[in-house]
Amino acid sequence: MRVADAFRYSLGNLARQKLRTFLTVFGVIVGTGAIVLMVSLGIGLQEQTISFFNKVDILTTVTVFPQKRSTSFMSFGKPVGGAPMKLDDAVIEEFKAIPGVQAVFPNLNLNGRLMIDKVEDGKKKTVNGGFIVYLGLPQDALTPLYRDALLAGNYWSEENPAEHCAVVPADTLYDMGLGPPLAGKQKPGETPAAKGDPRWKDVLGLEVKIQFNMAVAKGEPPAKGEDEKDPEGGPKDPGEDPETVTKRVTKRFKIIGVYDSANIGNPFVPAVFVPLEQGKELMKMRGTRGGTAEPGYQQVMVKVKDASRTDEIRRELDARGYGTLTFQDVVEVIGYVFVTLKAVLGAVASIGLIVAFFGIANTMIMAILERTREIGIMKALGARNSEIRRLFIVEAAAIGGLGALFGIGGGWAIGKGFNLVTAWFVVKRGGPENVHLFSVSPWLAGGTLTFAIFVAVIAGLYPAWRASRLDPVAALRSL
Secondary structure (H helix, E strand, O other): OOHHHHHHHHHHHHHHOHHHHHHHHHHHHHHHHHHHHHHHHHHHHHHHHHHHHHOOOHHHEEEEEOOOEOOOOOOOOOEOOOOOOOOOHHHHHHHHOOOOEEEEEEOOEEEEEEEEEEEEOOEEEEEEEEEEEEEEEOHHHOOHHHHHOEEEEOOOOOOOOOOOEEEEEHHHHHHOOOOOOEOOOOOOOOOOEOOOOHHHHHOOOOEEEEEEEEEEEOOOOOOOOEEOOOOOOOOOOOOOOOOEEEEEEEEEEEEEEEEOOOOOOOOOOOEEEEEHHHHHHHHHHHHOHHHOOOOOOOOEEEEEOOHHHHHHHHHHHHHOOOEEEEHHHHHHHHHHHHHHHHHHHHHHHHHHHHHHHHHHHHHHHHHHHHOHHHHHHHHHOOOOHHHHHHHHHHHHHHHHHHHHHHHHHHHHHHHHHHHHHHHHHHHHOOOOOOOOOOOOOHHHHHHHHHHHHHHHHHHHHHHHHHHHOOOHHHHHHOO
């Protein structure tokens, strides 16, 4: 019997018992659909996580540490021994001389509440926002990605250094009631703002201020850009210097630009960009006054001109004894995490297909009981045992394949529906657009189809063997 004849005969047998076949196939649909839906969630989360990293030009960034760092899954980022190297301004100048390097600067960021002063009815009023990151950047680190995200104003430049200036995120301004909404974030009756919208002029020139407590010498005048405040009291620790007091220090920055945080960085934790020197000043003041903090930096960021040279420059820095981490290291760790997640989700979802396994086996055994005389006639006409086995295995595989195709389609459709609901909910809450938590990849669809057919074939092996072992004489007596 030819394979084509076996397929035609098997499908005809399935069509004769439509209800039973449908119920068995439906079990496979549920099992494969659950696998596709659950594993596609893991894939979507992985793709979404990596896409957040790609919003910054991180593919061309090498993070340098004083010590070697582990890139293994369980101890990622931890020092792995060896004497720490020094990272200071002199080392930064050495790194800048490496061919292919675009910019080198210390990783300076400070968490604080965003407060903006505005004039209302002739009086200055402070508008309080949420916590935000203040990030110091040098001029040469402002790549086209940063400039393309600019909606109004400009960044500082070598020709126009603009002391104590800042570039702030548009969404944060809107949440504080100081700026217009971006497209997709507007409320009913509001008109969204685009790049160059004249309404941004009301924001440019406002003052951002950041406050923190700092121990200063008694009677020391405030530095430039600080507000003088009365002491909040003497030393709070008996071990502190009795000649110091704790003051609430306020630093002020003029807004010179507005950018779209959905197009750069992490939209859930946006940053206020300030010039690098001002970032250094903030970090020094946050630690201690007068530059008495330990010299050197904890991290240095090396920006590469071309992503194809990132590994090359990383090897050069490794050879000098420094610890380095790149986006590729992060991707590998993310991969380990999500491989485990997808395996767990897939294993849980496979329970449905295991249940379908017994349904297929039961259906095939029932088919043998109903077609005993038919099998006897086929054997009497010369059909070999291998051909009988093939008929039932093909029949089981057809059930698995048909159910898998519909299950994959159903899982994909449900995932798309969840994506639409999730995207709507996230955008409504002020989050980024294009959020896709479910993603069906070709290997997932192909793997699920193969796995379903394999399970169906395994389920059909015993019934097929049992059918091939029927005695033709006994089978014909059942007529």
